[in-house]
Structure formats: C-alpha cells, structure tokens
Amino acid sequence: MIIETKNLRKSFHSRQGRKIKTVEAVCGVDMAIAEGEIFGFLGPNGAGKTTTLRILATLIEPDEGMATIAGVDLRREPGEVRRRIGYVAQGGSTWDEVSAREELILQARMYGISKTEANKRADRALEVFQLTEFADRKCKTYSGGQRRRVDVALGVIHEPRVAFLDEPTTGLDPQSRAHMWEEIRRLRHEGMTVFITTHYMDEADALCDRVAIIDNGEIVAEGTPAALKRQISGEVVTVGLDGEISTASEMLETKPYVRKLEICEENLRLYVEEGATAVPQIMRTLEGAHLMLKSITIHRPSLDDVFLAKTGRSLREA
Amino acid sequence: MKLIHDTWLIFQRQALLQVREPAWVFIGIFQPVLYLLLFAPLLRPALAPLGVTTEAEAYRIFVPGLLVLLAIFGGLFKGFGLIAELRAGIIERSRVTPISRLALLLGRSLRDAIVLVAQAGIVTMLAVCFGFTAHLGHILLAFLMLALIALMTSSISYGVALKVRNEDTFAPLMNTTSLPLFLLSGIMLPITEPFAPEWLIAVARFNPFYWTVEGTRALFAGNIADSSVWQGLLITLVLATAAIFWSARSFARSVR
Ligand SMILES: Nc1ncnc2c1ncn2[C@@H]1O[C@H](COP(=O)(O)OP(=O)(O)OP(=O)(O)O)[C@@H](O)[C@H]1O
Ligand SMILES: [Mg+2]
Numbered sequence: 001m002i003i004e005t006k007n008l009r010k011s012f013h014s015r016q017g018r019k020i021k022t023v024e025a026v027c028g029v030d031m032a033i034a035e036g037e038i039f040g041f042l043g044p045n046g047a048g049k050t051t052t053l054r055i056l057a058t059l060i061e062p063d064e065g066m067a068t069i070a071g072v073d074l075r076r077e078p079g080e081v082r083r084r085i086g087y088v089a090q091g092g093s094t095w096d097e098v099s100a101r102e103e104l105i106l107q108a109r110m111y112g113i114s115k116t117e118a119n120k121r122a123d124r125a126l127e128v129f130q131l132t133e134f135a136d137r138k139c140k141t142y143s144g145g146q147r148r149r150v151d152v153a154l155g156v157i158h159e160p161r162v163a164f165l166d167e168p169t170t171g172l173d174p175q176s177r178a179h180m181w182e183e184i185r186r187l188r189h190e191g192m193t194v195f196i197t198t199h200y201m202d203e204a205d206a207l208c209d210r211v212a213i214i215d216n217g218e219i220v221a222e223g224t225p226a227a228l229k230r231q232i233s234g235e236v237v238t239v240g241l242d243g244e245i246s247t248a249s250e251m252l253e254t255k256p257y258v259r260k261l262e263i264c265e266e267n268l269r270l271y272v273e274e275g276a277t278a279v280p281q282i283m284r285t286l287e288g289a290h291l292m293l294k295s296i297t298i299h300r301p302s303l304d305d306v307f308l309a310k311t312g313r314s315l316r317e318a
Numbered sequence: 319m320k321l322i323h324d325t326w327l328i329f330q331r332q333a334l335l336q337v338r339e340p341a342w343v344f345i346g347i348f349q350p351v352l353y354l355l356l357f358a359p360l361l362r363p364a365l366a367p368l369g370v371t372t373e374a375e376a377y378r379i380f381v382p383g384l385l386v387l388l389a390i391f392g393g394l395f396k397g398f399g400l401i402a403e404l405r406a407g408i409i410e411r412s413r414v415t416p417i418s419r420l421a422l423l424l425g426r427s428l429r430d431a432i433v434l435v436a437q438a439g440i441v442t443m444l445a446v447c448f449g450f451t452a453h454l455g456h457i458l459l460a461f462l463m464l465a466l467i468a469l470m471t472s473s474i475s476y477g478v479a480l481k482v483r484n485e486d487t488f489a490p491l492m493n494t495t496s497l498p499l500f501l502l503s504g505i506m507l508p509i510t511e512p513f514a515p516e517w518l519i520a521v522a523r524f525n526p527f528y529w530t531v532e533g534t535r536a537l538f539a540g541n542i543a544d545s546s547v548w549q550g551l552l553i554t555l556v557l558a559t560a561a562i563f564w565s566a567r568s569f570a571r572s573v574r
Contacts, residue, residue, distance in 0.1 A: 057414050079416060087414040093407035097338045098331070109327055110415040112320075154411070 002162060002193045003033040003056065008065035010051055025051040026062070027217040033195065033210070035161075038188050040208030041197040042303060044315055048217040049197040050090055053164050056195070057087040070161045083111075088155035090166040090197075092147055096140035100131050100150045103139065104157055111158040121157055128183060129153040144171045152180065156187060163187060165196045169203060181207050201303035201315055213307055220310040225303060232301035232309055234259065235275040239268040239282060240295035248291050257281060264314055275299075324418040328425020336433060346392050347437045350384045354444060357506075367512055377450035382460065382534035383505035384445075385438045389464045390500065390527060392437065393471025394492050396430050397479030404483060409569075419570035423562060427472045434468035435461050452538045460537040463551055467530055470558035477565030503527035508535070529553045 008029040011022050026048045033039045041049045055062045056069060058078040067074040070084040094103055104125050108118035126135045129149045134142065139150065148171055156163050168184070169177045184194055184207060198204055204211045205225045212222040221228055241248055249268055253261050257278050260271040272278040275298030286293050307315045336342070361376040370376050403409055412422055438461055442450075475492065482488050502525040507513060509522045522528045533550020536542070 059410060059413060082414055082416045085414070087411075089407045089410055091407050093411035095331075095335065095403075095406065095408060097335055102334075106327065106331055107411075107415070110324070110412065110417045112323075112416070 001032045002035040002071075003031060003039075003067070003069050003195065005029055005031045005056070005067040006065055008052065008055060008067060009063045010055060010060065011063060024217050026055065028065070029214075029217070029219055031212060031219070031222075033193060035193050036188060036191060037209045038184060038194045038196065038207055040204040040211040041195070041214055042199065042201060042204040042211050042307070042315075043197075043214035044199055044313075047214045049214060050166055051217075052214070053087070053166050053195070053197060057085060057164050058082055059087075084161045086155040086158065086160035086163040088151050088163070088165045088168060090170075092151050093154065094139040094147065094150055097138055099136045099138055100142075100153070101126060101135045103150065103154060107154045108157045113158060125153040125157055128186070130179065145173060145176050148172060149176070149180070152183070156192070159190070160192065162193045162195065165194065167197055167199075169198070169200070177203075199315065201307070205303050211303065213303070213310060215307075215311045221306055228303060228306045229301045232271065232305050234271055234273045234301075235278075236299055236301055236305055237270045237272055237275050237278055237282065238264075238295075238297045238299070239270065239286075239293065240266060241268065241286075242292040242294055244291055247289070248286060251285055251289060252282065255281070255285065262308065262312075264308070269305075269308070271305075321418050321421055321424075324421030325424045325428065327417070328412075328421050329428050330425075332426050332429040333432075336429060343433060343437060346433075347388065347441055349391075350388050350437075350441045351444060353384055353387075354381075354441070354448065358448070364507070368508065368510075373449045374451055377445055377448065378452065378538050379508060379535060381442065381445045381450055382538045383503075383508075383531055385441060385460070385464055386467065386503065386527060386531050386534055387500065387505045388437055388441065389434050389467040390471055390503075391496060392434055393430060393468045394475050394496050396426070396472040397475035397488055397492070398485060400426070400476050400479040401483060401485055401488060404480070409480075413569075420562075420566040422569045423473060423476060423566045426476060427469050427562065430472040431465040431468040435465050438464050453540055456537040456540060456542055459542070459547075460534045463530055463534055463537075463554055466551070466554040466558045467527075470554060470561045473558070473561040473565040477561070477568045480565075480568040499525060499527055503531045505531055526553050526557055 008026055010026040011024045013020050013022050029052055041052065043049050051060070054060045056067060056074065058074065058081050061075070069081050072080045072084065074081055101122050104122035105118045108121050109115065113121065126132045129152065131146070131149060131153065134146065139147065142150065148168070152165060152168050155165065169180050172180060184196065187194055196208070208225065210222070210224055211228060212219045214220070239248070245263055245266070245268060249261055249263055252258055252268065252270060257272055258270050259273070262269045270278070270282065279296060279298060283293065283296065304315045358377065358380055361380050362370060362373055365376050365379060368379070370379065442457065478491065479488055482491065502522045504522060509519055509528065529546065530550045530553065532546040536544035536546045
C-alpha cells in the first residue's frame, strides 16, 4: 500500500463573536491505496476532501491519527514525504507576471533538478499538457482552463511517486477534461499513483480505479466504481409528477416490484429489479389514480445513486 | 549548500518579478524625494541651534535619516506582496516542495535589501545634486547598515503577513507600529540636546532605529570612529538575524 491512513481527524475552530465554532472537517478517515492506482475522492462541497489532501501533502497536521505515504511516516518525516509527492491545490498556484515555462523550470529546480534537466522536463511537460502555444506568455493572460493545465503540469514535473490533484478538471471544457483524463491515465501508466478529488460522479466513474465517497468528513463507501454500483442492484426508475408526490409514493411503496422508494425534489426514485417491466406497471397505477405523470426515465445505477443510498441526499443537490 | 542554492532560486524569481514591475522601485522613492524637495529647504535655519551653518551640513544630518526612513517603511510594507502570494497559492505550492524554509524568506528579503540599496543610491545621488557631500567609503558602509535594516524590517513584515494573512489587518497594524518607531528614531530632527527633552531622549534610546540613525549620521558626517557606528551596526545585525529566524519559523510552521 503506497498510502495508508488510520483514523485521520482534523477540526477547525473559528471565532464567531464570543462563541468558538468547531467544524469537524475530517472525522476518522481510514484508507489504503495501492501503488499505481488512480484513486478518487468523491464528495460534495465541504465534505472534507481538500482538508484530507492538505493533511496528506504535509500542509496541515492532523489532530489525530497517522498516515504513511510511500513508506514514510507523515508525522515523523514530513520532509521525506515532500520529496515523494506532488500536490496541486484546488485554487491554482502561479505568479501572474511569469510564463508557464519559467514556472515549470523553477518548480523542477525547487526539487533539486539540475538546470539543463529542468529545461528538458519543462519542454516535455509543455508538450504533453498542450501548453506549447502560449508557453512564453505571462500566466495572467491564460484562460482558466489553461491555468489549470499549468497547475497540474507543475504538480508532476518532478515525477513524484504519488500525485495529489485537488479537483484537476474543475473549470475545463469537455474536450480539455477528456484530455486531462488521458494525461492522468498516462501518469498511472508511468507508474505514478494518482489521488484525485472530484465532485463529478462521471469523472469518478470513468477515470478512477477505486473511489471513496466522502460526506461530512467521513468515508461512507469505498470500492471500485463497478462494485459500488453493484451494491445498488437492479435499476432506478425516476418518475416526474405534477404535485401529489406523497400520494403517489404511498401508492407505489407497497408494490412488490418496488424495492425501495425515495422522494427527491419533484421526483420519485424507485429502485426496481428490472425497469422495462416495472415502468408499465407504474404508469398503470398512477393513471388509475388520475395522477398527472410528467416524465419517466430508467437508468442503471450511477455513483450518485450510491451516494444517495448512503447519505439520503443526491450529490447534485448536496 | 542547499540553503544557498534554494535562496538563489527564490531570489532570482523575486528579482525577476521586480524587474517586470519596475514602477515600484520609483514609487518607493517618491516620498523621500518629496522630503528632499519640500522639507529640506527648511532645515538650515531649523538646525541652527545644533551649529549648522551651511546647506551641506544640514543635508548631512537629514539625508541619513531619510534613507533609514526609506529602509524602515520600504521593508515593513513588503508583507503586502506576500499576502498576494498567499492568496495566489504560491506559498502553499512552495511549502509542499522540499525547498528550504529559510530560503523562502531569505530569497525575498535579500531581494528587498538590494532594491533598497538601489533606491538609497538614487536618493543619495539626488541629494548630491542639491549640495550634499560625503566620503564614498562611509556611504558604502552606511548602505550596508541600510541593507541590514531592510533585511530586518522585511523579514518582520513577512512574518507578520503570514500570521494575519489579510491586508485589512496588516495595513493598520504596520501603520500604527511604524509611526512611533519613526518618531522615536530622530529621523526628521535629531533627538539630541538642546532640541529634545531628556525624557524623550531616554525613551528613544530603547528604539533600535534611533541607534541606526545615529550610526548612519555619524558615517555621513565622516566620524567613522564614532562609537555610534559600531553600535548601530551591531544592533541592526543582531536584530536582523533574530527577525530572520523568527520569520523563517513562520514559513516552516504548518499554517492554515
Ligand atoms: N481553515 C479553515 N478554517 C475553518 N474551517 C475550515 C477551514 N478549512 C476548511 N474548513 C471547513 O472544513 C470543511 C471541509 O472543507 P474542505 O475544504 O475540506 O471541503 P471540500 O470537500 O474540499 O469541499 P469543496 O468541494 O468545496 O472543495 C468545510 O466545512 C470548511 O468550511
Ligand atoms: Mg476542496
């Protein structure tokens, strides 16, 4: 295991007037991540993803718990951990007045890489992250997506064993996102372990080998995307109604083909064995009661359904 | 070795940023130049009680104070730049690399010291145009003292900026602390008899900048053997070292 954590905890105390308010950002996170994996941390805003990453990247000390990264104890030898990891912050990290090339060279040299080698690496990074075109322009002239690519390139220029990427694809258009996924897969191919955070379930699903779902500082589910979705067996039918949701839910709840039912905003979500046979029955029931059906969709369970099943909220609205 | 290598890296980057925004070097000397133009003409008559009879003598008393003023204020407000760097995520990015924490500070403070010496050079040159004269060797020693002051004040400023982390707190904090330091250093007028009441002299003696102003003044007056020269140098050297270590600890410590 290249990353192992035990019972990581971190709370923040902030003063609000006289009272001191405590936020438990991370409450007892246990993880084991194998070398060469793309590991995804999926969770809504404020779930504790960044805080966990900052702990693992030696930026903040945990209140409790321990972690080893690439065989090094995080608390005892943070300096050694830094040599083995790369970290890309959620908010970006470049000076306005310098160019991507200058940033990449400096970053490599901060890791003790020689001048000529740093130049070579910068050239290569500019190419693979598709930055060549504006490599010598000042960073302040870059678009948000271009900056993000520079941030990620900076985080892995020294070819660390583990890369922590905090929301690497936020702000990218679909094409750049697909390209970033390619890059992250390439990093794994080169033997790097990549730890990303995201609140896009499609990203966690498509990119990650394993996913941990985090909510309110706790890991609520963990496994490969396929295994997680398998926990939600069958299919999900979403029924859109014009009001009278509770009446409809009472009627459908008792039907034998409905395993589980949830009210989610304007919609009813029914977990069923087989959507194709359930839909006609659902329609008949609702029409029999003169309820106005607006829409009906069948889909295979997504990580969002896993999140919903574990937390009672949808990731979209969380 | 690593410390020197790392400091050089940070220094190069900070110097590059300064070169790309050269306006700040000149904005920094705007105030001293105004003093030189609009305040210095009042000095010869005002300093008559000290036995000053010529313009050149008046400048010899005033210019050193002006340069120390430049060093104190230039340094103490350097933290603004660091707060911007904190906000841009640059400090965090540096802190996850194995780069020496002391280098993160030294690279910045050394850049500040060198910029200050350049500014002091420009101001001194202007003063020469107005009739100020001094021995070159003495001026260079005075510049060393100024560089030490800039190292000290900018380190303190960076340390404080890392602690308060926002401009709204930082600006008033620096303003209120620098004003008494400034008034009690004898920059505008020497805090000596027959000018100053005894209690004021006694209080000023607790201000390290009082000693540096005295020392610089002695140098500009050509009294290199005066005890205030080595006292001033020693005090700034000790305080600069202490400030650097204090501030480097802030860089090293895990912060929010
Ligand atoms: N320095 C801090 N002081 C006080 N509270 C903090 C601090 N940093 C984080 N928190 C709180 O801790 C919780 C977790 O924050 P964190 O940044 O880890 O969330 P996140 O999962 O990264 O969210 P997002 O998807 O929005 O980036 C939040 O409630 C946040 O307000
Ligand atoms: Mg975050």
